[in-house]
Amino acid sequence: MRAALLQLTASDDPARNTEVLRRMVRDAVAQGADLVCTPEVSNCVSASRARQRAVLTREADDPMRAMMRDEAARAGVWMALGSIAVKTGDPQGRFANRSLLIGPDGEIHARYDKIHMFDVAVSETETYRESAGFRPGDRAVLAKTPFGGIGLSICYDVRFAHLYRDLAQAGAGILLVPSAFSPVTGAAHWQTLLRARAIETGCFVLAAAQTGRHDAAKGRARETHGHSLAVDPWGTVLADAGTAPGVTCVDLDLDAVAQARQRVPSLTHDRPYDGPT
Numbered sequence: 001m002r003a004a005l006l007q008l009t010a011s012d013d014p015a016r017n018t019e020v021l022r023r024m025v026r027d028a029v030a031q032g033a034d035l036v037c038t039p040e041v042s043n044c045v046s047a048s049r050a051r052q053r054a055v056l057t058r059e060a061d062d063p064m065r066a067m068m069r070d071e072a073a074r075a076g077v078w079m080a081l082g083s084i085a086v087k088t089g090d091p092q093g094r095f096a097n098r099s100l101l102i103g104p105d106g107e108i109h110a111r112y113d114k115i116h117m118f119d120v121a122v123s124e125t126e127t128y129r130e131s132a133g134f135r136p137g138d139r140a141v142l143a144k145t146p147f148g149g150i151g152l153s154i155c156y157d158v159r160f161a162h163l164y165r166d167l168a169q170a171g172a173g174i175l176l177v178p179s180a181f182s183p184v185t186g187a188a189h190w191q192t193l194l195r196a197r198a199i200e201t202g203c204f205v206l207a208a209a210q211t212g213r214h215d216a217a218k219g220r221a222r223e224t225h226g227h228s229l230a231v232d233p234w235g236t237v238l239a240d241a242g243t244a245p246g247v248t249c250v251d252l253d254l255d256a257v258a259q260a261r262q263r264v265p266s267l268t269h270d271r272p273y274d275g276p277t
């Protein structure tokens with residue numbers, strides 16, 4: 001199969017982002033992609049909660065969701081909308097960071113809300129508290145496709161190895177990690193974490209990423225690491241998109257999943273043990 005990783009520098013204008021993404025999706029389809037993957041918060045990157053409240057919608061009304069469904073049906077390919085930020089019925093007014101897997105029929109085949117919230121202090125000048133604006137999900141999601149099982153995750157989830165082990169043991173052969181990684185943590189940890197998740201699970205890892213400086217209409221601007229990656233089940237980096245926006249296509253030999261797991265069958269070697277004291 002051929003996968004396309006779409007690397008974006010999304011703004012805080014969902015309509016503008018939707019049109020940029022439409023052109024990239026059609027480029028990926030023209031290059032023969034069977035699965036098109038977009039980054040985290042493809043519809044809106046903003047550090048301003050007020051701006052998010054003004055421009056975000058419920059999932060059913062999100063223009064990027066509608067566009068991706070139309071393009072999937074038009075081209076007859078699978079689309080992994082890495083995530084969109086959407087309004088919810090949360091009593092605290094928090095959004096959902098939601099991934100959608102759309103089939104070639106244009107229908108949504110899987111939804112996943114990001115479980116792990118990015119509440120960190122990277123440095124004295126770079127802090128994040130995702131849980132203040134987004135409600136966490138509480139369910140792991142495995143989608144069944146013609147390519148095999150696809151496990152859904154989003155960005156900060158990548159630091160929680162047990163999630164990916166559970167997905168692999170449930171049948172995933174491909175893991176999606178759409179992201180908007182910090183430049184500081186990206187430079188230090190991004191590739192290492194993605195390669196580790198691939199090696200531990202014997203899965204392909206596809207990680208479409210946001211990149212560059214995201215100038216905001218209101219509030220401070222954000223910067224993201226880029227370097228969308230495709231990693232094979234042996235931990236080999238098949239593609240690195242660098243830091244420029246664009247489309248990166250990579251061909252996956254799906255037999256490599258079984259081959260890696262035969263060589264090192266660690267997914268079958270779990271043993272019970274007592275907790276630390």
